[in-house]
Amino acid sequence: MSMLKKLRLSLLITLFIIITPSYAKTIVVLGDSLSAAYGIQPSEGWVALLKQKLRVEDLNFKVLNLSTSGDTSINSLTKIRNYYKKNDIKILIIQIGSNDALRGLSLSQLKKNILAIISIAKKNNSLILLLANRFPPNYGNKFTMMYQELFNKIAKDENIPIVDQLLKGVAENSNLMQADGLHPKVKAQSIMLDNIWLLLKPLILSSKPCKIK
Numbered sequence: 001m002s003m004l005k006k007l008r009l010s011l012l013i014t015l016f017i018i019i020t021p022s023y024a025k026t027i028v029v030l031g032d033s034l035s036a037a038y039g040i041q042p043s044e045g046w047v048a049l050l051k052q053k054l055r056v057e058d059l060n061f062k063v064l065n066l067s068t069s070g071d072t073s074i075n076s077l078t079k080i081r082n083y084y085k086k087n088d089i090k091i092l093i094i095q096i097g098s099n100d101a102l103r104g105l106s107l108s109q110l111k112k113n114i115l116a117i118i119s120i121a122k123k124n125n126s127l128i129l130l131l132a133n134r135f136p137p138n139y140g141n142k143f144t145m146m147y148q149e150l151f152n153k154i155a156k157d158e159n160i161p162i163v164d165q166l167l168k169g170v171a172e173n174s175n176l177m178q179a180d181g182l183h184p185k186v187k188a189q190s191i192m193l194d195n196i197w198l199l200l201k202p203l204i205l206s207s208k209p210c211k212i213k
Contacts, residue, residue, distance in 0.1 A: 066080070
């Protein structure tokens with residue numbers, strides 16, 4: 001190959017690299033009121049703070065929040081099943097179950113629904129992060145332990161990371177909780193994100209995202 005042809009080929013390759021779009025990978029948050037910024041502005045919730053953090057760290061990920069206040073695990077299962085039919089998800093953050101427990105729904109059914117969500121995610125090659133929450137003592141120690149053990153067992157059996165105390169550093173501080181004692185205030189959202197980021201960051205880095213140009 002002549003020098004001129006080599007030069008032309010090199011230029012073509014360079015142009016291809018420059019004009020080829022860098023597509024953002026998708027992080028989906030599937031949750032309830034704790035992720036839907038209940039009682040505060042959506043722009044103040046931890047999911048919005050996550051979007052900001054990704055921009056600051058120059059990571060080419062987009063974040064879609066599918067969380068809805070009041071959602072149970074069956075609502076979430078239907079929602080994510082429909083979403084996967086037309087979309088790809090690189091990382092799925094699962095934060096559901098609180099409403100199942102508050103409504104007295106079966107823990108066995110909760111487990112079945114979460115496992116179904118995880119199964120769908122794995123079949124679509126998504127990375128998964130499970131978020132769990134500890135209930136206030138007034139719900140009874142036995143129930144609280146059963147609920148927590150359920151999530152820890154799912155995480156262990158399915159070999160996925162778990163943030164076992166989403167409200168660590170928040171729930172025990174009344175100044176960080178809203179009047180209902182269940183939902184965190186604005187100033188608590190950054191603490192929640194810190195709890196999540198510790199395990200979310202390795203998943204992000206393992207997917208080798210492209211840098212934003």
